Amino acid sequence: MIPARGGSKGVPRKNLLDVAGKPLIVWTIEQALAVAGLDVLVSTDDAEIAAVARAAGARVPWLRPAELAQDTTPTEPVIRHAIEQVTAERDRPEAVMLLQATSPVRHDDTLGRALAEFAATGVDSMVGVVEQPPFIWQEGDPPTAAYDVAARPRRQDLTDETRRYRETGSLYVTRTEIYEQHDNRLGGRIGLFVMTEDEGIDIDTELDVALAARLLTARRPV
Numbered sequence: 662m663i664p665a666r667g668g669s670k671g672v673p674r675k676n677l678l679d680v681a682g683k684p685l686i687v688w689t690i691e692q693a694l695a696v697a698g699l700d701v702l703v704s705t706d707d708a709e710i711a712a713v714a715r716a717a718g719a720r721v722p723w724l725r726p727a728e729l730a731q732d733t734t735p736t737e738p739v740i741r742h743a744i745e746q747v748t749a750e751r752d753r754p755e756a757v758m759l760l761q762a763t764s765p766v767r768h769d770d771t772l773g774r775a776l777a778e779f780a781a782t783g784v785d786s787m788v789g790v791v792e793q794p795p796f797i798w799q800e801g802d803p804p805t806a807a808y809d810v811a812a813r814p815r816r817q818d819l820t821d822e823t824r825r826y827r828e829t830g831s832l833y834v835t836r837t838e839i840y841e842q843h844d845n846r847l848g849g850r851i852g853l854f855v856m857t858e859d860e861g862i863d864i865d866t867e868l869d870v871a872l873a874a875r876l877l878t879a880r881r882p883v
Contacts, residue, residue: 662702662704662740662743662757662758662759662760663686663689663690663693663701663702663703663704663714663719663760663761663762664703664704664705664736664739664740664759664761664762665686665703665704665705665707665710665714665762666705666706666707666710666725666730666734667705667706667707667709667710667730668730668732672864672865672866672867672869672870675763675864675870676705676707676710676762676763677709677710677713678870680765680864680870680873680874680877681873681874681875681877681878682878684713684717685762685763685765685864686703686710686713686714686717686762687713687714687717688762688765688877689760689761689762689764689765689767690703690714690717690718690719691717691718692760692767692771692772693719693758693760693772694717694718694719695769695772696772696773696776699758699772700720700747700751700754701718701719701720702719702720702721702722702743702747703719703720703721704725704739704740704742704743705721705724705725705730706724706725706726706727706729706730707724708724711724722746722750723746725739725742726742729742736759736846737840737844737845737846738844740757740759740840740846741840741841741844743757744757744837744840744841753837754837755836755837756779756834756835756836756837757834757835757837757840758772758775758776758832758833758834759832759833759834759835759846760772760831760832761830761831761832761863763830763863763864763865764829764830764831764832764860764861764862764863764864765862765864765873765877766859766860766862766873766876766877766880767831767832767856767860768857768860768880771832771856771860772832774854775787775789775832775834775854776834778852778854779834779852779854782852783850784849784850784851784852785835785836785838785839785848785849785850785851786833786834786835786836786839786846786847786848786849786850786851786852787833787834787835787851787852787853787854788828788832788833788846788847788851788852788853788854789828789829789830789831789832789833789854789856789860790826790827790828790829790853790854790855790856791826791827791829791855791856791857791858791860791861792824792825792826792827792855792858793825793826793827794816794825795807795808795814795819795823795824795825796808797825807825808823826853826855827861829856829860829861829863830863831856831860831861831863832854833846833847834854835847835848836849859876862876
């Protein structure tokens with residue numbers, strides 16, 4: 662499931678923006694199509710995005726209702742709408758892999774590994790993360806740190822207990838009942854899927870676009 666509405670604030674029409682020679686959304690579609698057995702579905706309110714997605718090989722059997730394509734619309738109602746549509750069209754899916762087109766940098770084996778790990782661990786939902794240095798502060802009086810400032814750790818000395826991760830927004834895998842029961846992409850027993858540092862990019866500014874293009878170009882076979 663790849664949500665892609667027509668409007669965007671930071672980078673206008675970013676789902677169709679040319680990034681390293683392809684519309685941004687096409688990178689994620691092609692990565693998903695490379696995984697056997699996935700029903701690759703794009704949910705959009707935009708006819709142009711729908712046409713580009715279909716040309717790339719994704720299914721776009723309907724356009725998303727306008728009320729589910731507002732600036733303030735969360736992702737969860739969009740996913741539940743898609744689940745309802747697919748259930749009526751085919752069968753109720755057992756799980757949903759949510760892929761954000763704005764995180765186009767994924768390795769060739771990333772999606773397959775995520776699905777294998779989801780099945781092997783038996784978790785109810787899984788979130789893609791990248792390792793985050795623990796040197797995080799919260800403003801206040803006084804400001805507080807997420808680490809012991811009296812015993813500043815070295816990165817190479819971090820343990821499983823002290824290591825921290827940042828949610829990438831790139832991918833989530835969730836059993837359908839979690840959406841139905843909790844209206845959330847994360848719930849029940851949650852697992853972390855650790856991705857590489859370069860996969861943590863999320864396009865929200867022109868600088869992000871340039872960085873993503875450079876990384877995607879570098880990963881193309883010569």
